[in-house]
Amino acid sequence: MIYLVSNTIDCSDIEGVEKMDLDSCLDIIAHWPVVQFDTETSGLDPHVCRLTSMQFGYKHFDTGEHTEIVVDCNSINPEEFKEVVEMSYLIGHNLKFDLQFLYNYNIHPLNVYDTMICEQTLYLGYKPGKVSYKLSDVLLRNTGIELDKSFQKEIASKGLTPEGIIYAAHDVVYLQDIRKSQMLVAHDRKCVNAFTVENRFVPAIAYLEWCGVHLDEKKWREKMDKDEAQLNDYLTKLNQYVVSHTKLNTKFVTTFTQPSLFDSDIDAFVPSCTVDWNSPKQVVPVLQELGFNTKTKDKKTKEEKDSALEKVISTQKGIADDFLELYFGYKGAEKNVSSYGQGHLNLINPNTGRLHTVFNQIGTVTGRMSSGNKGKNKDLARLKGLKSDDVGFVNLQNLPARGEDGKICRACFTATEGNVFVSCDFSSEESRVSADVWNETSLLDAFEKNIDTHNLYAKMCFPEELKGVDVKDVKKVRPDLRQAAKSAEFAVNYGSNGASIATSVGMSVEKAMEMVQGIIKGMPGMSSFKRKTGKFLKEHGYIIINPYTGHRVYWPEWAEWKAAEDRFDSKFWEDYRLYHKGTGDETAQMVKKHMSQGHDWFEKNVLNYPIQGGSAIVLKQAAADLFKWVVDNGYFGKILFCVFVHDELDCECPEELSKDFSKVMESIMEKAAAKYYKRLAIPAECSCGTHWIH
Numbered sequence: 001m002i003y004l005v006s007n008t009i010d011c012s013d014i015e016g017v018e019k020m021d022l023d024s025c026l027d028i029i030a031h032w033p034v035v036q037f038d039t040e041t042s043g044l045d046p047h048v049c050r051l052t053s054m055q056f057g058y059k060h061f062d063t064g065e066h067t068e069i070v071v072d073c074n075s076i077n078p079e080e081f082k083e084v085v086e087m088s089y090l091i092g093h094n095l096k097f098d099l100q101f102l103y104n105y106n107i108h109p110l111n112v113y114d115t116m117i118c119e120q121t122l123y124l125g126y127k128p129g130k131v132s133y134k135l136s137d138v139l140l141r142n143t144g145i146e147l148d149k150s151f152q153k154e155i156a157s158k159g160l161t162p163e164g165i166i167y168a169a170h171d172v173v174y175l176q177d178i179r180k181s182q183m184l185v186a187h188d189r190k191c192v193n194a195f196t197v198e199n200r201f202v203p204a205i206a207y208l209e210w211c212g213v214h215l216d217e218k219k220w221r222e223k224m225d226k227d228e229a230q231l232n233d234y235l236t237k238l239n240q241y242v243v244s245h246t247k248l249n250t251k252f253v254t255t256f257t258q259p260s261l262f263d264s265d266i267d268a269f270v271p272s273c274t275v276d277w278n279s280p281k282q283v284v285p286v287l288q289e290l291g292f293n294t295k296t297k298d299k300k301t302k303e304e305k306d307s308a309l310e311k312v313i314s315t316q317k318g319i320a321d322d323f324l325e326l327y328f329g330y331k332g333a334e335k336n337v338s339s340y341g342q343g344h345l346n347l348i349n350p351n352t353g354r355l356h357t358v359f360n361q362i363g364t365v366t367g368r369m370s371s372g373n374k375g376k377n378k379d380l381a382r383l384k385g386l387k388s389d390d391v392g393f394v395n396l397q398n399l400p401a402r403g404e405d406g407k408i409c410r411a412c413f414t415a416t417e418g419n420v421f422v423s424c425d426f427s428s429e430e431s432r433v434s435a436d437v438w439n440e441t442s443l444l445d446a447f448e449k450n451i452d453t454h455n456l457y458a459k460m461c462f463p464e465e466l467k468g469v470d471v472k473d474v475k476k477v478r479p480d481l482r483q484a485a486k487s488a489e490f491a492v493n494y495g496s497n498g499a500s501i502a503t504s505v506g507m508s509v510e511k512a513m514e515m516v517q518g519i520i521k522g523m524p525g526m527s528s529f530k531r532k533t534g535k536f537l538k539e540h541g542y543i544i545i546n547p548y549t550g551h552r553v554y555w556p557e558w559a560e561w562k563a564a565e566d567r568f569d570s571k572f573w574e575d576y577r578l579y580h581k582g583t584g585d586e587t588a589q590m591v592k593k594h595m596s597q598g599h600d601w602f603e604k605n606v607l608n609y610p611i612q613g614g615s616a617i618v619l620k621q622a623a624a625d626l627f628k629w630v631v632d633n634g635y636f637g638k639i640l641f642c643v644f645v646h647d648e649l650d651c652e653c654p655e656e657l658s659k660d661f662s663k664v665m666e667s668i669m670e671k672a673a674a675k676y677y678k679r680l681a682i683p684a685e686c687s688c689g690t691h692w693i694h
Helices: 022-031 078-087 095-103 115-122 135-143 152-158 162-170 175-189 192-211 217-244 280-290 321-339 342-346 378-384 403-410 429-438 441-448 453-461 471-477 479-493 509-522 524-540 558-567 570-580 586-632 655-676
Strands: 002-005 017-019 035-041 051-059 066-072 090-092 112-114 295-297 304-306 373-376 419-426 542-544 552-554 640-644 648-654 684-689
Touching: 002 022, 002 162, 017 162, 022 066, 022 078, 035 095, 035 162, 035 175, 051 078, 051 162, 051 175, 066 162, 090 095, 090 175, 095 112, 095 192, 112 115, 112 192, 115 135, 115 175, 115 192, 135 175, 175 192, 192 586, 192 640, 217 321, 217 342, 217 403, 321 403, 419 429, 419 655, 429 441, 429 524, 429 586, 441 453, 441 524, 453 471, 453 479, 453 509, 471 479, 479 509, 479 586, 509 524, 524 542, 524 558, 524 586, 542 586, 552 586, 558 586, 570 586, 586 640, 586 648, 586 655, 648 655, 655 684
Parallel strands: 002 017, 002 066, 035 090, 090 112
Antiparallel strands: 035 051, 051 066, 295 304, 419 648, 419 684, 542 552, 640 648
16 A cells, blocks of 8 residues: 655545554654665755655565655655664665665764665676666566656656656665565675675765865866966977977978968977877877887777887886876876866855765776766756766775875865874785685784784795894895885785786796796695685676675686686697697687686686675675764764775864874774774874875
């Protein structure tokens, strides 16, 4: 049965809908053991649009009876539902959206179950677009029931018409069914704790988006002017370089331009560079003319191609270092202008004075967060009189962090008057998680004794060169070897044998491979973990991120890979070597793809995914605990979540609370890490200031 709670809408002529008074509605919902919840709104931005309706539902599985209540928020104040909503166990789909509208009424439930997030958790490893997480698709996949969502847009424009009331009610009919199906799978896969972690994080990430971050417009515009001037300076110098270079000015310079009828044609024959430095296709010939090797392999097709990317040419020292300095300087300046400019200002909401963007709870295949997307905030664009395309959701996790650019950029994100910006991050989180997960005694011992781990890696990479040098003194005695060892450390963690880093560290391929082997030999725990995890992956098709939570990363193509692996017997390989190897035929391409997939998963992902995914679990646990503390202590709307970046929580709080709040943040974050990683403490440290410091 569908009930309507409204002071203005007459539902007597709507078949299947009855009127209900507010008190009866509150009493019924308070007695439901679980509450299916959804909202309809006039748009998508909670700081621009209004709440049109709230829907509550409950299904009694024993009898099959179900009840839906639609609350008309145009005539009923949502604040009337604060107590009943906060005490209920809410089941919803994409609750991050609904919660932000509730936050406008100081309603902040903590006990929630998000069917979309749980579905994404069950499909970790599948890239965006491969699996749909729309409510209708999740419902169909879990129950076989089809749900018509075609009327959704009309509610935003027409409000609660008779059709709109029935449509709104339908969204809270089947959520319990979806949860029941998902929980059966979760119990079977032993990942119920993963659901707990993810669901507890939903209110926190909703609060993060709702709070937004304060961007000082004046400082940002000054930064934009500086970036533009720097870009023009690099452009001028690059063009001058080409014009004055004897090998380049014959191919990439023109001395003729069409003069104006009204101007002197004296400048018509001034040499000018014809290269568009934003076009890799035009830059590659310049690089090749200078003597650079621009060949690389396409990640998707695995075919050889030309590239002007920094990672391809930056390691080729001694060819034209002065050109690379200008070109990379230009590319950095161009990124600052195009990525960190007017788009951020356009996203500032005049109703809050803050920048609100999107944070994606499961933004990568490992469950790590991401920020921004390709969507447009049409509601905000309309409010500000801008074009929709000009108001996109920017990425706040990829801002420059190092050097002068990083300092200038982050100094623009400030605390408002009377508040302090508080940044708290984990110390060497991924390295410490690695030591714990791999049970690597050398790393564990180094952290316990406060030894620089890069010094330790250097000792493994250069045993002869550093013979007799105490591990604590490596940085002081041979900083060059310590720096070179960082590349080898990175190579090991990402499955390289060292050949790819030879040029970057200025060594032969043989020496680079020796460095990698030195790390492998010196870290038996890591090698053992890699071997065992790879064997498990080969047999089951997934990697366990954390045994306690049960988060899994699936290898979507595993079944196909495994079938080929089983089919590739000794007879196949004999025929391959005789008839197919090096031919590029269909069989050769199949083998190439098979080997490439195996390398990515067995050499790279088995080490990287548990570390990256495990670190994400810790951050979500910490953020959820911190949000609960904020709510329980009455600081909702006073202590604000600003930005989350992988191992870092950034907040804004009243100045008088900053000292105590910093201690709370550190304690909560350290306890969150200790819950999942017990071999080694993972310390957290806060910094307070007028702006984003980290």
